[in-house]
Amino acid sequence: MSSEGKAPKTFLLGATGYIGGDALKAILDQSPEQESNFSVLVRDPKKGEAIKAAYPNIRVVHGSLDDTELLVGESARADIVLHLAHADHVSAANAIIAGLKQRSAEGKTSYLVHCSGTGILLYEDMQAGRYGEASDKIYNDWEGLSEMTSFPDAALHRNVDKLVLAAGEDARIKTAVVAPPLIYGIGRGPGNQRSVQIPRLIENFIQGRKGFQIGEGKAWWNNVHVHDLSELFALFYKEALSGEKKEVWGTDGYYFAENGAAVWKDISSRIVEILYSKGLINDKNIDKISPEEAAKMFPYAAIVWGQNSRSSAIKARKLLGWAPKQRSLEDELPIAIDYEVKRLNLS
DSSP states (O other): OOGGGSOOOEEEEOTTSHHHHHHHHHHHHHOGGGGGGEEEEESSHHHHHHHHHHOTTSEEEEOOTTOHHHHHHHHHHOSEEEEOSOTTOHHHHHHHHHHHHHHHHTTOOEEEEEEOOGGGGGHHHHHHTOOSOOOOOOEESSTTHHHHTSOOTTSTTHHHHHHHHHHTTSTTEEEEEEEOOEEESOOOSSSOOOOSHHHHHHHHHHHHTSEEEETTOOOEEEEEEHHHHHHHHHHHHHHHHHOOOGGGSSTTOEEEOOOOEEEHHHHHHHHHHHHHHTTOSSOSOEEEEOHHHHHTTSTTHHHHHHSOBOEEOOHHHHHHOOOOOSOOHHHHHHHHHHHHHHHTTOO
16 A cells, blocks of 8 residues: 555554554564654653664654644654554544545545554443442444444543544545453563553552452453454554455444453452462452552552453454464463562562
C-alpha cells in the first residue's frame, strides 16, 4: 500500500511502554527491512536513547500525547499509525485522526490501529456497584459486535473507541480497534516491561505478607500473553502493508484479543501458594477486602481485580488467522513472581 511508489511510513505511539515496546519488537523482528520507515513518539530523551540503541535506524520523534500539532503532522506523513499508548487520551486521538483526514483530502489511504481495552466490559458492574461476584455474560466481537459499538459514553474507553471507529467512515481511513483484557508476561521492549494487574497484585501480597481477594473473589477476567498480543499487532501491520483484506478494517473493525480466562480467587490462591513456598508471605489464608481498601493500593484496583470483563476473540482468529501460542496465565505466574521478587530486591 505504498504511498506514491515510496516505502510506507509508520508512526508508532507507545514504543517505550509495555504494549507498544513489545509490539514494536514483534513487528520489526518479522519485518526488519521496515525499521528505517518507522517513526516513534518518545517523551523522555533517555528512553529515546534506549530506542535508538535497540533500533539504530528508527526515527525518534520527541514529544508527548499533548503535542497536538506534532501529532497531526506526524500522522499526516504516515501511511500506518499504530496508537499503542494511552487508550483514553481524547486529544491525541483527535490529533491523529486530523492528520489522517489531511491525507485523505490529498487522496492518500491510511491505516489506523488503536489499542483500547476490555475495561469497557466493566460497565454493568460499575453501574451496579458489584464487586467480587461472577457474571455469565461473555461479549464477543463477531455476532455480538453491535453490543460493543453501542455502549454508553460513560463506559471506559468508549469515548476514544467511538472517535477511531467513526474515522473509518472515511473510505481512505482504514481503522481497527483492538481491546485486550488482562495482559501478562514480561515485555521485550526497551522501556517498561511490566504489566499492571498481576504484577501489582503480587507486589501488594509481598508487601503485606498476606494474600487477598475482593469480596468473594468470583469475578472473571480474560487474559492474553503480551507476546501473543504483539503477534496480533504484527498481523494488522502486515495486512496494512498488503491492503488485501478490506473486511479487516472500518467502522466494524473492533477486535478482542483473549486466549483464556480466570477467576480472581483462583489467581490469588495460586500466587499465595507460590509466595508461601518461598517464605514471602506468612500464611496461606486469603483475606477478603473491600473495594475501598483495594482502591488505596492504586486508583483502578477495585474494578480490575473485582469486576467482570469477559470476552471472546473470534474476529482476529477468523479474519487474520491469529493463533495464540504462549504459555497460560497459570503457567506464567511463577515467572511473574520471580520478576517481582527481583524488582523488589528480595532475591
